[in-house]
Amino acid sequence: xxxxxxxxxxxxxxxxxIMAGLTTFMTMAYILAVNPxxxxxxxxxxxxxxxxxxxxxxxxxxxMGLFVNFPVALAPGMxxxxxxxxxxxASASTDTPISPAMGLTxxxxxxxxxxxxxxxxxxQMLITAVPDSLKHAITVGIGLxxxxxxxxxxxxxxxxxxxxxxxxxxxxxxxxxxETVIQLGSFHNETVVLTIIALxxxxxxxxxxxxxxxxxxxxGTTIIAILIGHVDVKAAFTGQTWVPDFSKxxxxxxxxxxxxxxxxxxxxxxxxxxxxxxxxxTLVGTANRAGYxxxxxxxxxxxxxxMFVDAIGVSGGAVLGTSTVTAFVESxxxxxxxxxxxLTAVTTGICFLLAIFLSPVxxxxxxxxxxxxxxxxxxLMMQSVKDIDFSDMVYAIPSFLTLALMxxxxxxxxxxxxxxVSFVLLATIANATGxxxxxxxxxxxxxxxxxxGRYVFMGGE
Numbered sequence: 050x051x052x053x054x055x056x057x058x059x060x061x062x063x064x065x066x067i068m069a070g071l072t073t074f075m076t077m078a079y080i081l082a083v084n085p086x087x088x089x090x091x092x093x094x095x096x097x098x099x100x101x102x103x104x105x106x107x108x109x110x111x112x113m114g115l116f117v118n119f120p121v122a123l124a125p126g127m128x129x130x131x132x133x134x135x136x137x138x139a140s141a142s143t144d145t146p147i148s149p150a151m152g153l154t155x156x157x158x159x160x161x162x163x164x165x166x167x168x169x170x171x172x173q174m175l176i177t178a179v180p181d182s183l184k185h186a187i188t189v190g191i192g193l194x195x196x197x198x199x200x201x202x203x204x205x206x207x208x209x210x211x212x213x214x215x216x217x218x219x220x221x222x223x224x225x226x227x228e229t230v231i232q233l234g235s236f237h238n239e240t241v242v243l244t245i246i247a248l249x250x251x252x253x254x255x256x257x258x259x260x261x262x263x264x265x266x267x268x269g270t271t272i273i274a275i276l277i278g279h280v281d282v283k284a285a286f287t288g289q290t291w292v293p294d295f296s297k298x299x300x301x302x303x304x305x306x307x308x309x310x311x312x313x314x315x316x317x318x319x320x321x322x323x324x325x326x327x328x329x330x331t332l333v334g335t336a337n338r339a340g341y342x343x344x345x346x347x348x349x350x351x352x353x354x355x356m357f358v359d360a361i362g363v364s365g366g367a368v369l370g371t372s373t374v375t376a377f378v379e380s381x382x383x384x385x386x387x388x389x390x391x392l393t394a395v396t397t398g399i400c401f402l403l404a405i406f407l408s409p410v411x412x413x414x415x416x417x418x419x420x421x422x423x424x425x426x427x428x429l430m431m432q433s434v435k436d437i438d439f440s441d442m443v444y445a446i447p448s449f450l451t452l453a454l455m456x457x458x459x460x461x462x463x464x465x466x467x468x469x470v471s472f473v474l475l476a477t478i479a480n481a482t483g484x485x486x487x488x489x490x491x492x493x494x495x496x497x498x499x500x501x502g503r504y505v506f507m508g509g510e
Contacts, residue, residue: 050392054118059389066120069388070396073122075261077379077397079422080106080124081404082267082414087130087198088372091137092149096297099408101125101371107402109362109374114394117354120384121335122397123362126375127426128191129323131198132461133372136316139459145311150304153367155313157303159320160364160373167353167360172325178490183468185433186448187323190455190464192430197456199423202416203244204234239279240417243270247421255425260382263422270418285413293405299370315503319462320363324373328359331376339384378429443479443487447472466500473497 056062085098106124113119133152140147166172200206209232234241251266259265274280308317332352333342342348359376366374383393404411434452439445451468455461473494476487 054390054392056390056392061387061389063392065387066390066392067396069120069383069386069393071400072260072386073120073377073380073383073388073393073397074400075264076382077106077122077124077377078261078400078404079263079267079419080127080377081401081407082411083127083419083422084125084130084371085411086202086416086419087134091134091152093299093370094297095412096294096408097299097370099411100293100295100298100405101366101369103401103405105362105366105369105371105374107398107400107404109358109365109398110394110401111398112361113355113358113376114391114396114398116391117351117358118391119336119351119355120339120388120390120393121332121355121376121380122383122394123359123374123376124401125366125371126324126373126377127195127423128430128461129320129373129375130371131195132319132323135459140311147311147313147316148304148307149299150302151307151311151313152316152372153299153370154303154305154308155317156320156373157364157367158308159317159324160360160362160367162317162321163324163360163363164357166321166325167356172356174492178492179469180444180447180472182437182444182448183451183472185436186451186468187465188430188433189437190452191323191461192427192433193452193456194459194461195423195430196427197459199244199420199427202423203420204238204241205244205420207232207234239277240415240420243274243279243415243417244420244424246270246273247418248424251421251425260386263425266425267414267418267422270421271414274415274417275413279417280413280415282413286409291406291409293408301368302370303367315462319465320373322465323461324363324375328356328376331378331380332356332359335376335378335380335384338381339389443472443475443485446475466504469493470497470500 050063051057054066056066081099081102084102085095088098089095102125106122110122110124113121113123133156137147137149137152163172197206201208208230236242247266247270250269251263254262254265271280275282332355336342336348336352336355341351355376359374362374366372380394380397383397437444437448439448447468450471451464453464454467455464458464473489474497476485476489479485479487480489
């Protein structure tokens with residue numbers, strides 16, 4: 050073990066690495082409860098998503114540890130799972146509904162594209178092409194998107210319809226009314242109260258810097274929910290078994306013909322685009338924190354290998370039946386505990402594999418607890434707002450459009466699209482009028498043209 054992971058070379062030992070791996074698992078284990086709740090409304094079975102989440106996180110995190118010797122864990126990513134669900138659910142009222150199988154196929158194809166982009170180095174070129182402020186705005190926008198999902202699921206935010214005209218069932222219709230459409234939910238609602246309790250509990254634990262604060266907050270809220278009768282233990286255990294039922298898994302649950310018939314090109318590109326920047330920031334950030342970038346060449350090589358494992362994880366996760374698998378920023382918690390090698394990742398991965406036997410326990414978790422976790426994840430992702438240059442309007446306007454349109458149009462792709470197009474136009478005008486010298490990469494022009502074409506020919510669909 051010493052020779053394989055080169056522990057002494059990295060200034061660590063077996064005990065430190067295992068404790069770091071356990072810490073990472075505790076900080077990200079909430080995904081086991083949250084991911085099934087997000088994807089179930091999209092038509093996927095709860096048990097199938099739970100097993101896919103645990104297996105994908107376990108297999109690809111162990112792969113990261115063994116093949117890259119990197120203390121980073123992977124699991125289905127927050128934001129992209131919500132985007133996956135929103136695409137499927139929103140399409141239900143259209144003439145071309147998107148099935149869960151089509152959604153998983155889109156994720157699988159995006160993973161193949163991701164692998165190609167990684168091997169050909171185009172991925173690194175795209176990362177260079179997009180301004181830093183826009184990258185950070187994407188992260189913040191996804192955080193706000195996740196927060197809205199948490200607020201809606203909890204009932205803290207409600208939609209009050211007061212319209213001058215009739216609204217047909219099953220159709221998306223512009224609402225024109227004298228009152229605000231978005232309102233505060235009722236505090237007589239038990240789920241709302243439980244969510245607030247969960248937010249307070251997680252918040253206090255995070256202030257006290259307790260490792261695994263989100264997970265412990267979810268567990269504490271679950272216990273409270275059971276004690277007050279909000280969760281029926283007997284009903285929750287019905288149909289659940291300690292022995293995993295792999296027959297329920299959506300293994301290779303694809304519909305390639307359907308994808309091309311419906312035309313999910315934009316969805317595929319969105320999965321690829323968002324995952325690209327999300328992973329890049331996570332891997333580079335954790336590599337810096339672990340001290341790998343002290344030797345830039347060696348650090349870049351290791352991050353490159355990590356990107357390749359991450360890319361395989363995207364398609365691999367889709368094969369198992371879950372949304373996009375990505376590197377988790379929570380890995381930094383394990384690194385902060387001294388994790389420096391792949392043994393940390395292997396430990397975390399083993400914990401996820403063991404978790405497949407705990408589905409009855411996870412089934413007890415109330416929606417209020419996971420809703421609070423989503424809101425807190427939004428807080429964590431909001432931290433990137435400080436890195437956006439709001440003093441320069443060429444960066445400020447595109448960044449604001451990116452982070453505002455994601456939650457307010459309930460679509461991650463819309464935010465990214467408006468951000469890219471507005472940056473290209475504003476930077477070009479500034480350069481042409483002598484008001485500044487902004488570098489507009491040729492790839493940004495290609496993306497802008499493709500995006501404009503998409504909205505011209507497809508509208509807002």
